[in-house]
Amino acid sequence: METNTDELKKIGIISQKQKSLFTIRIKAVAGDFTTEEVSIIANIAKKYGDGRVHLTTRQGIEIHNVNISNIEKVKDALSNGGIVLGACGPRGRGIVACPGAATCKYGIIETKELAKELDNLYFRKEAPAKFKISVSGCPNNCSKPIENDVGVMGGVLPDWKKDICIDCGLCIKVCPTEAIVKTEKGYELSLDKCILCGICINNCPVSAWEEKKKGYTLWLGGTMGKKPRLATKAKVLIENKEELLTFIKRAYEFFKKEGRKKERFGHCLDRYGLENALKEILNEENS
Amino acid sequence: MKKILNLKNVICPINFVKAKIFLEEIDPGEEVEIILEEGEPLVNVTRSLKEEGHKVIKVEQFDKSCCKVTVKKGEEDVK
Secondary structure (H helix, E strand, C coil), rough: CCHHHHHHHHEEEECCCCEEEEEECCCCCCCCCCCCHHHHHHHHHHHHHCEEEEECCCCCCEEEEHHHHHHHHHHHHHCCCCCCCCCCEEEECCCCEECHHCCCCCCCCHHHHHHHHHHHCCCCCCCCCCCCCCEEECCCCCCCHHHHCEEEEEEEEEECCCCCCCCCCCCHCCCCCCCCCEEECEEECCCCCCCCCCHHHHHCCCCECCCCCCCEEEEEECCCCCCCECCEEEEEEEHHHHHHHHHHHHHHHHHHHHHHCCCCHHHHHHHHHHHHHHHHHHHHHHH | CCEEEECCCCCCCHHHHHHHHHCCCCCCCCEEEEEEEHHHHHHHHHHHHCCCCCEEEEEECCCEEEEEEEEECCCCCCC
16 A cells, blocks of 8 residues: 555655544536535545535545545545545645536526546646636636636626617626726716626626626636735636636646646746746747 | 505515515505615515516606615506
């Protein structure tokens, strides 16, 4: 059996403060588990843990207090049930996502399929420090993309139709950032203030606000922990998924190249110089 | 004179429940006034009214924290 704790950590087997006990972290993608998986995990926790499972902040499940002598048995039992262990240490972690457009009435983009794609690309991928990715369907930020190293958020750009508008004034009042003002030309949207949430579109009684453009907002460099830093809004309204994935790939490669050991991506961006770093990551001619 | 429902200091989702009951008492096409707190109540209730098939006609400032929302009852109940 492997005894190198760093090797175990890579696959989400984490030594506890009690020398002979370990935490078994299970991989989650967008926090989804089938009922069958949940019951397999529950049975293993009952047999080898302390009859309890722990829900993690990254939407995953952990089994705590597993004796070192049972680690191989737990690994086998999970793998026989088709359940994958998690990740810990300086690498890509489980992808977090909100339910997104599939079920949420605020959802602007589909999140779960995107989370699966990101999981295929970045789960357990080595990095200078932990590398966390989160996807949220809209600017409500429920899955906290701006607190992750890479955050993807759905956004929608509204467009005002003069001939449909009944001048009720509701949009001005419901806009959370006061981005809509009434002028002699009609209702105008300030692009600097608009956070692309789509509340004006959802609430307008006559649909005078329409979707003009929809896409991904890319946030880079968010982290909580000891030195919190909210992510920087790197690019808005990316319409093409491939383009989004290219930017994320370049962000990861930049971090691999420039990041110091245990330095989080956001702190790496700041040390390098945010403006130049973003230019390098976002410049299409660089690829 | 339009009927008026004051939902000042009434929180979500109770405000919408009260608005819904209030609208049940009036005829389709009739207009009423609903006082709603700005912020979450105004956003949520006006969205829900739209989903129920009613139509916001006018939104005016009522006092420091509330808006007076003129609503026209929908022609048919939308399930």
